[in-house]
Amino acid sequence: MQIEMKNISKSFGPNKVLRDVDFSIHAGEVHALMGENGAGKSTLMNILTGLLDFDGGHILVDGKETRFKNALDAEHHGIAFIHQEMNNFSEMSVVENMFLNREIKKGFGMLDMKEMKKQAREALKRLGADISVEIPVGSLSVGRQQMVEIAKSLMNKTQVLIMDEPTAALTETEIEKLFDIIRSLKKQNVAIIYISHRMEEIFQISDRLTVMRDGLSVNTYKTEDTDVKQIVHDMVGRDMGDFYPDRNPKFGETYLKAEGLTSNGVFKDVSFEVHSGEVLAFSGLMGAGRTEIMRSIFGIDKLDSGKVWVKGKEVHITSPEHAIQNNIGFVTENRKDEGLILDASLSDNIDLPSIDGFVKKGFIDKKADRDFVDMLMKRLGVKAQSAKDPASSLSGGNQQKVVLAKWVGSGAQILILDEPTRGVDVGAKREIYDLMNELTDRGTAIIMVSSDLDEVLGFSDNIAVVYEGKIQGEIATKDATQDKVMTLATGGQLDE
């Protein structure tokens, strides 16, 4: 199958998000779509698959002008779409999710559960994902949910597969599996559109790539004819130096110390400390329990045992409110569920943890509040028309920046960042690292949970590696290598 999109344009109200975009894909190729946050990548794909209307332009499928009525219509034509934002039914089981609205039936319209389970298991097995098909999908970690989405799209006879940041929540092992599958699909003449902010992946897997900026398609290259520098230039409109800025940390006193943290069945005996000015990275495989550890420290989940000290004083944190009072901030990994109030304005999202600080004579000081929000939005480069826009109208990456802004603004001295750059473009990533540098220079202690090994190695001072709910080892970043971290992450030991 061959698809050509020509001169596509689209506006949301006064906001022109696509301007005469050209894009094409043919059978058996992997075409990467790149671009900064809000460039219009997801929108373009939503248009292709009939989820959004467009204002102008043409879509040609095998040379024939086509406009899909809806997602199902596109799917019937062999186009599958793995969405950037998880669109699943958390209360329903994995198999129910995978077959929703495409159920297999026996006679009399009755569902054939046995067959569906069989096929679901097969699809998951191809990905090497060890996930029970009967448990509710909402009980899985974000990464596993993503695996389910991928497995689902592999079940159908697909001719075009669109993946919108499929690896944002995956770790190396799963990514390798995914790439194997992509390669085999390619052999079966499937066309794949691959959207990602992870530069190294693009060069590993794609045949061609198109760069978008500000709603324009800037350039299309053969992957072998271009390089990272060129792409980054196209994306951000200027040259960029290193992805990761240098770290020149000055460690101060111990800000957070944990000893013997245990939550039965999830993690046990976790001890570590992080100092003023330090970036401590938490690495590990998917489902290792890193998120759970952080949630317990922040008072969202209960600890069964263990002690926590903040600046040398023992604390018993029982709620996020309490954690915030102890100067801790937490950027959660699931921004839609726990990070943002999607229907509320950017400003109402950003000032929420700090709002009690803006009270004058019992009332909110509107002006101070507004200045505060403006300052943070500028500082983080949130791309939006106005602070009054609802958070839901931002692109994924910009939503992430809003969550960061919220916690940076809270003035936390201990900042826990769970996958802080998930879905963030290279330019913005660099801005976030710069911001983290600035924060640590001012003495903030940062815990960065990240599944992106490059990031862990590129921007941290120490690395704690979690394996099956315990800390398998801690290494200084300057001594760390990919191999060493992976050895620990898979349960091995480093021989000194």
Place this chain on the structure above:
Amino acid sequence: MGEFYTKLGPLTALVVLVILVSVLNSAFLNVNNLMNLLQQVSVNALIAFGMQFVILTAGIDLSVGSILALSGAFAAQMILMGMPPLLAFLVGMISGAIFGAFNGLLIAYGKAAPFIVTLATMSVFRGATYVLTNGNPITGPKMNNSLSFQFIGQGYLFGVPFQVYIMIVLYALAYMLLHKTTFGRKTYALGGNEKAAFVAGVNTKRLQILIYTIAGFLAAVAGMILTSQLASAQPDAGTGYEMDAIAAVVLGGTSLAGGKGKMFGTLVGALIIGVLNNGMNLLGISSFYQQIVKGIVILIAVLLDRKQSQN
């Protein structure tokens, strides 16, 4: 715990209640009383089966009581005008389905909240019932003397009230529809995540309309039974029944937030309410205290079914 309750909790609550009542008054276990109980439960259960679909989509239908009355009055009117009772019942049930579809249309295309739409139509349908009946109960010799008319709500088959069979058959149908067909799957999907359901290609509008149609239809079936049982159509029949139906659904472990719950639970929920009413009567609890006891039992049962929490 929540998971456990959804599966077994309501049943446990029912069993405890049954044991309690029968220990306090042995007349409860009397076959005759059990038949009465089932008969008393059937009207609420039928409405609750429809309500279950609605609530699973995170909706609500407050108009069922009024639909019951309006379709009952409608059927009774037809009978007085000489239509054969069974045909009139059919017409009544179809009219109920149409009223339900009207709710569904307003909700799906008007994009207004189900609560307020059905609050408004509750008032409209009730008013229409008063206009139709002129405020008087509809009755007459054509109803009092027709055996086929009376059988639905007053007849017995092998010692079991006929309406109990209706309840059982409709339970089976509702169960299959919800748990064994794609229609049921889509219902859960719509309630679990409307946007995702839409993205997955579910025709959410049509689904909503169908579901409110079912709720209207089942309320009308209950209306036919009631009309036959009382041999008259009351203009204020069914007032407040929506609350009992909602209570049955929620007691059965279905979440008002949509997307979660089982049809069996709703049947059990209806039985709990029935046993409660019947039991309190048998135990001779004063009517003032009955309201207090009923509220407390609902509270206890529902506290066991804590919503899956934030942490």
Place this chain on the structure above:
Amino acid sequence: MGEFYTKLGPLTALVVLVILVSVLNSAFLNVNNLMNLLQQVSVNALIAFGMQFVILTAGIDLSVGSILALSGAFAAQMILMGMPPLLAFLVGMISGAIFGAFNGLLIAYGKAAPFIVTLATMSVFRGATYVLTNGNPITGPKMNNSLSFQFIGQGYLFGVPFQVYIMIVLYALAYMLLHKTTFGRKTYALGGNEKAAFVAGVNTKRLQILIYTIAGFLAAVAGMILTSQLASAQPDAGTGYEMDAIAAVVLGGTSLAGGKGKMFGTLVGALIIGVLNNGMNLLGISSFYQQIVKGIVILIAVLLDRKQSQN
């Protein structure tokens, strides 16, 4: 459109209704009638102010009518026992706040759905009222002859019923609380996304309890007014008032899904319902048709306020 309605829609609807009624019957614009109207609106408006907070958190409170009755009966009982009326009213209002806090506790710590919790406590509080009053209105010379007792609900100040001042003052307080304080901001956050609010440090449990306490308190204030106005506490006072209050909130553009809406809208919503009732009486519409008209007006008003849609 939705955005527009939230800001101006309810007001437009109110203006249209006022013009319509005054064209059809000029007595409507009579100062006397307008005073009556405001007085008639005040009870529902007070309850609706509290309901607004509850609904903004995506909750609902069905027990307000019962709280109104129970706290009213309580205060009347106190007066008969010799307590000075103003003190008795204070006790009554505090009791209402306590009943509300009880709802809040069950919802926050019991983690049960507000709909079912307050459905149950509605029954409990009503039953308690019957027990307390023994089913009879509470009245007596101590109530009939006390000026301070009667002033609250029957007095006038500069030609305006005193209870209208109460409504205005409490509106101002509710407005400030919702729109000018962190309490209000947290209320919106809780309704917008409970988990996110919790993670951002909002003490969601305490907030919920406080909000249901406010709802209970305001219902009790309405109860005091009604008791004073009628110079007696009715055991069935306030039956069905919860629906009018919810309708006022929703007509005012507040979303039942929580997180969205303005206090001003709720005031306008209460006025719409008041004008509707008052207007239909003035126009002499038959009570059968009144229900139909009321339902249709609510439908029209609410269809303008389509929920912000999925795509």
Place this chain on the structure above:
Amino acid sequence: ASVGNNKSDSKVTKKAAKNVKIGVSLSTLSNPFFVNVKKGIDAEAKKNDSKVETFDAQNDSSKQNNQVQDLITKKVDVIIINPVDSDAIVPAVKKANQAGIPVIACDRGSNGGKVMTTVASDNVKAGKMAAQFLEDQLGSNAKVAELEGTPGADAAVQRGKGFNNEIKGNLDLVTKQSANFDRAKGLNTMQNILQAHSDIKGVFAQNDEMALGAVKAIKDQDIKIVSIDGTPDGMAAVKSGQIDAIVAQQPKTEGKLAVEAAYKYYQGKKVDKTIASPIHLVKADDTK
């Protein structure tokens, strides 16, 4: 449908009053009138040491049927039914007939089945008496308004019928509006009616509660007001001259008469088919 093998009166096994177990199903207990019927029943039963079991049907015919079934299950000796609706109660009465339990209808009759006796105060007649009072006071063609009870409720229908039939050609009924038998609604509705019709001379409220509300709206205007029931609050208002007249029914007497009929039956005596509970007009002037 057949009525079943009910015992004939001659074969009654006699019972002492204290052994007569009385089951009662009242249409509602959120109306003082029926609370007083209950009081009458309870007082008479207590005097004779018999057991009483009372249910409140909350104005729901179907609920009432269920409750009668439950009373049958409990094997009471007599069931006093105050029907929500005279037609809808028929199947329940028939069930009691089948079980051989005698039924006494109270305040409203049953339009079918076999009832031992009906104790009632006549609502149609009460409406008529109220109308006659206004006619006496106001002369012909005076403008009057009517406050109706809950639409469709039996008392509302009967009382309205009596009133409206009587005033035809005698009084000018300018409006009738429902106030749901509720005092607060009575106040609001009366206020509104007065705005639209400032020239009315009389008001008929279908129950005391609405009249008590209307009184607050009328204040000191010269408007005659009459209602039906005779609740303690209502009677006090007549005494103080706020309400001009009440067609007083005697709920306590009604309850007492019903219980007496049950005792009579179990003494083997003959019980009349209908027992009239007295109603009479109480005027403000009478009480002075």
